[in-house]
Amino acid sequence: MQVKNIKIPPRHEIRPYYQPIISLQSQEIIGYESLGRWIRDGGVESLGPFFQDPDISEDMQLMIDRHLREQAIERVAESPYPSKLFINLKPSWIYRTYKRTGVLPTIELAKKYQIDPSQIVIEITEEEFKGQLQELTWIIELYREFGCTIAIDDVGSGFSNLDRIASLQPKILKIDLNILKKSIVHDGYRALLQSFSILSSQMGASLLVEGVETKRELHTALHAGARYVQGFLFSQAEVDLQQPDAYKGMLAEELQRFGQGQFERYSQLLTVHEGLSTLIHSSAGISNADEADAVLEQMIHNVSDNCIRMYICQGDGYQTSSNYTRNEEGWSKNESYRQANWAWRPYFISNILMMNVQKQGTLSQVYTDLDTSYQIQTFSCALGEGYYLFLDLMI
Template sequence: MQVKNIRIPPRHEVKPFFQPILSLQSQEIIGYETLGRHVRESGVESLGAFFHNPDIPEEMHLMIDRHLREQAIQRLASTANDGMLFINLKPSWIYRTFKRTGKLPTIELLKKYGVDSSRIVIEITEEEFTGGLQELTWIVEQYREFGCTIAIDDVGSGFSNFDRIASLQPKILKMDLNILKKSLFHDGYKALMQSFSILAGQMGASLLVEGVETKKELQSALQVGARYVQGYLFAKAEPDLLPKDTFKLMLKEEMKLFGRQEFERYNSLLTVPQSLDELVHASYVITSAGDADALIEQAIRNVSEQCIRIYICREDGYQTSSNYTRREEGWGKDESYRGANWTWRPYFISNILMMDMQKQGILSQPYTDLDTSQQIRTYSCALSEGYYLFLDLLM
């Protein structure tokens, strides 16, 4: 059968292929995403064009998708491989099918083949959805209550919006591969990737970065806190399941390299506060903005080029000193920041408390500087009673 030059494949030529998903925690394959392929004597083709063709009736899409899904679940039930199966489901399909029948075909298939539901990850795919979000959430909750894990696919693309993420409360956020690739060359996309990492952590979800094709992209995934990775660097979708330790040696080497680079980077950052050790432990009294500025002017003689900004605040968040900012021609002084309050920054109060409790300085998580748009960390340490020194450091 054909619809506008798109051939609808016969069911016997439609097969599920499996792309491995790896855990950076264990360096093993922990599961597979099932993807549809049209298998003929002339070769193997992706079914992407078929599923994305709006001219093909939805019932034809559903028929082929369910056929693929049943084969994949049957394969899972019959193999000794203990990996998980990631199944893509469009929200519109879930919504309309349940509204019409009151059933969820995937759950029926799991019951039919006796598959442990904890081995199934339901990926809610990227798609514009016009139905009721509350109803969709309630329907997706049926999968969760049955024991399946919920994931959101293509986070960062146009349709996987924050309302959907917040409402569905997934345990896995799957990063849109285009953001990863752009983040290698663009600070804005790098910041966006890091924001999704923070979002995952706040929600109690794990970050899965897909589309990893190079070792450089794998390093980027590690930098943003990915727990899982997937992509051609490891394997394309294949008809067979691989032994779970297939890529273990390669991942161990890459993670060793990543760890060494991170240690070197942190060590270079920590040389900045070490150079201020004598100053920090000296006895002096800050009674005015002038005192604070004089102290900073003494400090900047010893800091490395990684330090781009220095200032002093009180424990109530008010900045006492001027801002001292590194420029091409030397250090610049901006008195307009005197009296600015920084308690609105999420890290400020918690860092003050931690410094008081631990009696040592703190290095913040990476973030993008508001003024320069550069990736920085802030080192902060206690000075005399009630005053704290802050240094913004380039990554």
């Protein structure tokens, strides 16, 4: 059959394929993204271009999609391994269908096949949405009330904007694969990936990183705080579901390697702290900027090579010392930072409180340094008498 010279796949030639989504927490497959495939001429083709073609009517796309959706729900309902099914839905499909019919077909299919609603993940796809966001949010809430999980796909791409994320309050943020790949070689994208990690934790959502093709990309996802991963490193979309522990051995090995690297890095920070302890205990007599600078000048040769900046502040956020910054020629001193206030930085007050309670140094979250654009963390520890040492460490 043809519409506007565009070939429409016959229903008997289409079927869902399943790409596994793996939990880094359990190292097991916890679900599958359902992806449409056209089986013809002895080959398998993606139906992605069909669903993205603006010349194909929405009704035709919906007819094919619902056929695929029903097959996928039936397959997961019959599986001996309880798995989540990630179903891609355009926001315009959800909005217009419900406005026209008052029915959400996915909920009806879940009831028909008696699948636990918690196994259904409604993945809101990347698409420009021209309807009322408040109304869409109310409709999406019907899925949530039924027991489905809400996810947003391609976070970081053009149309998956922050307003939509804030309004829909998803439980899973799925990161656009281009951000993952660019973050490996570009500081700006690395910072963007890290920002979505912080956003997900603030919202009580889990981060799912897709497009993981190499072990290096897996470690990038781990650094970003991903809970779930998906990609060709594990499997492409397959016609059958897989054993839940199919990738457990490989993941356990990579998690051990990642954990060891993190342990070594934090051990180095502990060594820095211990190496400074003698100087710290002798520095309780700070009462002015010159005395604070003298303490830092004693410490310069004891800090690690990745320390790019040192300064001393009081508990109210005001900097007492000069800034000591490492450059190619060595360390330079900048007195203009005396009396700068850093209480506006998100880590500052919380770190001060933690140091006072725990009586030990603390480490900030990773962030991008304003002056150098390096990815850094700030190590801080109390000096006594209300003064605190800060070391900016390049990672």
